[in-house]
Amino acid sequence: MRYTKPFYLLALVISGISSTYAGEVNPSTQLYWGDTHLHTSYSPDASLNGNTKIGPEEAFRFARGEAIEGHSGQIAKLHRPLDFLVVADHAEYLGLLPRIRAKDPLLMKNKITRRWGDLIASGKEENTWKAMFEVLHDIEVNKPSFKDNSIMRSAWARIIEAADKYNQANKFTAFIGYEWTSMPKGNNLHRVVIYKDDGSRASQMLPFSSFDSEDPEKLWGFLADYEKRTGGEILAIAHNGNMSNGLMFQTTDFDGNPIGQQYAQTRNRWEPLYEVSQIKGDGETHPLLSPEDPFAEFENWDKGNLTASAAKEDWMLQYEYARSALRIGLSIENKVGTNPYQFGMIGSTDAHTGLSTAREDNFWGKFSVYEPGLHRLNHHPVVKGKLGKAYDLWAYEISASGYAAVWATENTRAALFDAMKRKETYATTGPRIRVQVFAGWEFTKEDAEDRNFSTIGYSKGVPMGGRLTIATEAKTPTFIIKVVKDPDGVNLERVQIIKGWLDNKGDTHETVYDVASSKTGKPELLTQWQDPDFDRQQKAFYYARVLEIPKPRWTSIDARRLNVEFDGKVPHTIQDRAYTSPIWYSP
Numbered sequence: 001m002r003y004t005k006p007f008y009l010l011a012l013v014i015s016g017i018s019s020t021y022a023g024e025v026n027p028s029t030q031l032y033w034g035d036t037h038l039h040t041s042y043s044p045d046a047s048l049n050g051n052t053k054i055g056p057e058e059a060f061r062f063a064r065g066e067a068i069e070g071h072s073g074q075i076a077k078l079h080r081p082l083d084f085l086v087v088a089d090h091a092e093y094l095g096l097l098p099r100i101r102a103k104d105p106l107l108m109k110n111k112i113t114r115r116w117g118d119l120i121a122s123g124k125e126e127n128t129w130k131a132m133f134e135v136l137h138d139i140e141v142n143k144p145s146f147k148d149n150s151i152m153r154s155a156w157a158r159i160i161e162a163a164d165k166y167n168q169a170n171k172f173t174a175f176i177g178y179e180w181t182s183m184p185k186g187n188n189l190h191r192v193v194i195y196k197d198d199g200s201r202a203s204q205m206l207p208f209s210s211f212d213s214e215d216p217e218k219l220w221g222f223l224a225d226y227e228k229r230t231g232g233e234i235l236a237i238a239h240n241g242n243m244s245n246g247l248m249f250q251t252t253d254f255d256g257n258p259i260g261q262q263y264a265q266t267r268n269r270w271e272p273l274y275e276v277s278q279i280k281g282d283g284e285t286h287p288l289l290s291p292e293d294p295f296a297e298f299e300n301w302d303k304g305n306l307t308a309s310a311a312k313e314d315w316m317l318q319y320e321y322a323r324s325a326l327r328i329g330l331s332i333e334n335k336v337g338t339n340p341y342q343f344g345m346i347g348s349t350d351a352h353t354g355l356s357t358a359r360e361d362n363f364w365g366k367f368s369v370y371e372p373g374l375h376r377l378n379h380h381p382v383v384k385g386k387l388g389k390a391y392d393l394w395a396y397e398i399s400a401s402g403y404a405a406v407w408a409t410e411n412t413r414a415a416l417f418d419a420m421k422r423k424e425t426y427a428t429t430g431p432r433i434r435v436q437v438f439a440g441w442e443f444t445k446e447d448a449e450d451r452n453f454s455t456i457g458y459s460k461g462v463p464m465g466g467r468l469t470i471a472t473e474a475k476t477p478t479f480i481i482k483v484v485k486d487p488d489g490v491n492l493e494r495v496q497i498i499k500g501w502l503d504n505k506g507d508t509h510e511t512v513y514d515v516a517s518s519k520t521g522k523p524e525l526l527t528q529w530q531d532p533d534f535d536r537q538q539k540a541f542y543y544a545r546v547l548e549i550p551k552p553r554w555t556s557i558d559a560r561r562l563n564v565e566f567d568g569k570v571p572h573t574i575q576d577r578a579y580t581s582p583i584w585y586s587p
Helices: 044-048 056-063 096-101 111-121 125-141 149-166 216-230 261-270 314-319 322-336 413-421 445-449 453-460 554-562
Strands: 030-038 084-087 173-175 177-180 191-195 234-238 273-278 344-347 381-383 403-408 425-428 434-440 461-463 467-469 478-484 492-502 508-522 524-530 540-548 577-580 583-586
Touching: 030 056, 030 173, 030 191, 030 273, 044 096, 044 125, 056 084, 056 149, 084 149, 096 111, 096 149, 111 125, 149 173, 173 413, 191 216, 216 234, 216 261, 234 413, 261 322, 273 322, 273 425, 314 322, 322 492, 322 508, 322 540, 344 577, 403 413, 434 453, 434 540, 434 577, 434 583, 445 453, 445 478, 445 524, 453 461, 453 478, 461 467, 478 492, 478 508, 478 540, 492 524, 508 524
Parallel strands: 030 084, 084 173, 234 273, 273 344, 344 425, 467 583
Antiparallel strands: 030 403, 177 191, 191 234, 344 403, 403 425, 425 577, 434 461, 434 478, 478 524, 492 508, 492 540, 540 577, 540 583
């Protein structure tokens, strides 16, 4: 392990191909790696779980490749620097806990925040849990115990200052952002909000928190208002939905009304991406949703909601996972004319340590109290079922996932943001697997093997995130795919195309095609594939899933390093993977 001691609206019309992109298509895109969801000590739950010193500045420095000392005295460092980072601290009580720890006089005058300070100062774990549950309760019921915008304003200014300080064009991109933490009845509806802008615009309005509203439509209203008032640009990324207990991708709005065209258009506009994989489990699909998919059982967090107050019920699952949501989107589009769930894929960490690590052999936990060590292999709770005693969740169940991969023209806020809006992105569960996918009507096997793969792809088709319309002739969609292993990782086992479609009766279906594979693993997989079951009258989506060969999970690596027997109820190995943004076909 890495420990050292003290430890792409140009309508491109070629043979009926269209793309949804704005601006000129540039075949010289490059692949950039980053994390769009990282918390620091400015988030209350991060601070209450041991992060008392790694703030926004340290987080940006670490992502750029610097070594940072953790809270246990171990030294953390990335194997390779990231290209971009979004510090996404919770808007609710933003920057409050550091001020409590410093015994800010304003906070000591309030009996609730003073109580939290006393609980923390006691040094007792049970008292810290009490403070944690009280803070979570405020956010859950949407009623803050402490109201003073000066605390948020000060913290927001420091976050903006740090991002602008470490943002260096074509070297490292530091985005301004935060997390809107809606969790009605403990169900996770979180969104990460990302700004294209610098501090001169982002500072004009304070972050919109769930204390303002826990309704996503109100958040989208804030985003629209921000762009109107500042002339800037902004977007939101839905948190993976496996702890939303069926709320993330419903067929109704927040108030229970059937989704109509306006809702569908608004969500499609403001939420171009979905965080399919992160530390709190994987969100591509589930065995009960995809029973014919042998790889559906992967890092599933399916016990209940965020606060452990309500257990999971099987009916909830279809409204929580990416593949089923994409199918639901086709169905809603068929009824109202717009697809609210036409999202691209990314992964990110959601680590609260300020340390953006996602490799199995360099994993620093979700919270600072779970830095590498024996305790995180034991039955130590990350989520305690105290509010309803629905379930407990243990440290060894945390996933090391994930990272966001973006195909952009350059490493700048503007270029990366534009690529995110057009969904030319993909997710990995940690390894930096290089993936390119293009769909068109005339791709050949030779195209897949040509050294000018990208140029051919952009000139004859659309990349991930794009849309195909019907060809002028009766043709079948053809894909070219190029995948290269992480230079520091294991070989590739297979590439698959996952297809979802809407039949003539209005029902949705899915199937998984193996399009390239190697039993022993290869460093590179290239292929050209044509849909053998294409019906030109049926709407469909296609995305690629790439699987590595199995390797040790972080838990096994920890156990080996510590020379202990690990008898946890999780696999000792993992088959890390990548998920590309879909390409949609519309008649």
